[in-house]
Amino acid sequence: MSKPVNLIVEADGGSRGNPGPAGSGAVVINADTGEVILEVARFIGVATNNVAEYLALKAGLEGALEINPAARILVRMDSKLVVEQMSGRWKIKHPDMAVLAAKAKDVIGNRAVTYEWVPRLQNALADAAANKSMDLRESFDA
Numbered sequence: 001m002s003k004p005v006n007l008i009v010e011a012d013g014g015s016r017g018n019p020g021p022a023g024s025g026a027v028v029i030n031a032d033t034g035e036v037i038l039e040v041a042r043f044i045g046v047a048t049n050n051v052a053e054y055l056a057l058k059a060g061l062e063g064a065l066e067i068n069p070a071a072r073i074l075v076r077m078d079s080k081l082v083v084e085q086m087s088g089r090w091k092i093k094h095p096d097m098a099v100l101a102a103k104a105k106d107v108i109g110n111r112a113v114t115y116e117w118v119p120r121l122q123n124a125l126a127d128a129a130a131n132k133s134m135d136l137r138e139s140f141d142a
Contacts, residue, residue: 003068006031009060009075010118012126013044013052016134022047025129026060028067031074036125038063039142041133053079054100056130057086061107063141073113078123083115 008029015022022045028038040059044052057075064073077083084090085101092098120127133139 003071004030004032004037005068005071007037007064007067007071007073009057009064009073010123010126011053011056011060011075011077012079012123012130013049013054013056014127014130014134015047015049015052019046019048021045021134021137022049022052023130023133024052024056024059025126025131025133026056026063027125027129028060028064037067039125039129041129041141042139043133043137050079050081050094050097051100052130053077053082054097054104056126057082058100058104058107060126061104061113065107065111073111075113075115076118076123077115078118078120078127080117083117086113087115 008031011026013024025041040063085092
């Protein structure tokens with residue numbers, strides 16, 4: 001079976017309390033068929049929403065590149081902050097966010113990744129995975 005060439009990563013993170021119990025979720029979708037190939041959820045512990053968002057991005061990118069290291073990737077997130085910072089349009093002022101962004105960029109390497117902001121309702125699968133990790137207080141891949 002051939003590997004999908006066009007992948008969509010939908011990622012979301014959340015924190016109950018900000019900071020508080022936090023989780024991240026991501027889904028990897030075959031862009032050509034709409035099929036969800038992978039769901040990743042991570043319980044982070046106590047963290048902020050922004051930390052959870054960046055960790056969701058990193059987990060989604062890692063999952064996509066495991067599926068096909070040569071894939072074209074579109075990242076869709078409802079975090080305007082992460083989308084704009086990773087696109088290079090906004091500066092990353094917070095030192096912790098700069099470290100997390102650098103880790104996500106390390107995963108990407110020299111690959112071309114496109115970022116798109118989407119309304120929260122269009123990010124429901126990733127949001128559900130993040131909430132599930134917070135509810136269960138555990139991490140999983142499906």
